[in-house]
Amino acid sequence: MLWIHPLLQLAATALALYVLHLGWPRFQANHLGRKGKFMWAEHVRLGKYVHILWMAGLVLGLYAVGQAWGQNTITGGHYWIGQSMMPCIAGGYVTGVIMDRNRAKRRYLPLAHAVFNIVALILALAQVVTGIAVIRDFMLA
Ligand code: HEM
Ligand code: HEM
Structure with a gap:
């Protein structure tokens, strides 16, 4: 049970890196005057998966720690x-x-969107580090 949350969040965070990779050509087109192909539907579909997984994982982590x-x-x-x-x-x-x-x-709205999601992704990457410490100190100790 305690292993579901870390594995789920790790998968979600890896997927988020790919979603950012999909959004990057759009960022360049919107702000840097470059042309590029933006896979709109795939970005939205996978982006929604990331957000659902992160939120479900967060609730699961809270529940697991409480239990x-x-x-x-x-x-x-x-x-x-x-x-x-x-x-x-x-x-x-x-x-x-x-x-x-x-x-x-x-x-400006795409820029706000990019900032929200990139900050979330940086925090998720920090969670990999702090999460490994939780596994070490609480689960393997
Ligand atoms: C971790 C998840 C996500 C990341 C890292 C991400 C990142 C980005 C980035 C960097 C851009 C380019 C923004 C710009 O031009 O300034 C973008 C555009 C866009 N994203 Fe996301 N996104 C994520 C999730 C989502 C989700 C869940 C949705 C929809 C519900 C979505 C819908 C869009 C749309 C529609 C655009 C095009 C905006 C436009 O240029 O009009 N994204 N995203
Ligand atoms: C990606 C690597 C991650 C690892 C290795 C990790 C690891 C862990 C572990 C081992 C626990 C203890 C409970 C359990 O095992 O189910 C936990 C709890 C928790 N995690 Fe994560 N996690 C990660 C990412 C995240 C992310 C992205 C979020 C937020 C969206 C998050 C939010 C939480 C919360 C809120 C708790 C409950 C903490 C408490 O009540 O003190 N974790 N995590």
Whole structure:
């Protein structure tokens, strides 16, 4: 049970790197005046998977810690970074859905979307490091 969350979040974070790779040509086209092919539908579909997995994984992590050790926040940094990912995921999702429902040429909303998601991804990469420490200190100790 305790292994589901780390494996799920690792898969979601790897997928997020690919979704960022898909969004990059769009960033270049929107802001750097370059041409490139943006795989819109695939970016949106896989991006939604990432957000659903991250959020489901977050809830599962909280539940697992509560069940196993009877108290949340004991993982310290891992708990707090996890919580701070929530607004980034929400912001990235809402801006993504707005742009997907009403396609238009935009400059600032895609930028806000990119910032929300890239911050979420950087925090998720930090969670890999703090998460490995949780495995070492709590599960393998
Ligand atoms: C971790 C997940 C995601 C990452 C890293 C990501 C990243 C990006 C980046 C870097 C861009 C280019 C932004 C710019 O031009 O400034 C972009 C564009 C876009 N993303 Fe995402 N995204 C993610 C998830 C999503 C989701 C969940 C949706 C939809 C619900 C979505 C919908 C879009 C759309 C529609 C655009 C094109 C915006 C436009 O130029 O009009 N993305 N994304
Ligand atoms: C990607 C690598 C990650 C690893 C290796 C990892 C590892 C862990 C481990 C071992 C636990 C203890 C509970 C359990 O095993 O089910 C845990 C709890 C938790 N994780 Fe992660 N995690 C990762 C990513 C994430 C991400 C991306 C988030 C946020 C979206 C997150 C949020 C949480 C939260 C909120 C808890 C509960 C902490 C507490 O109540 O003190 N984790 N994580």
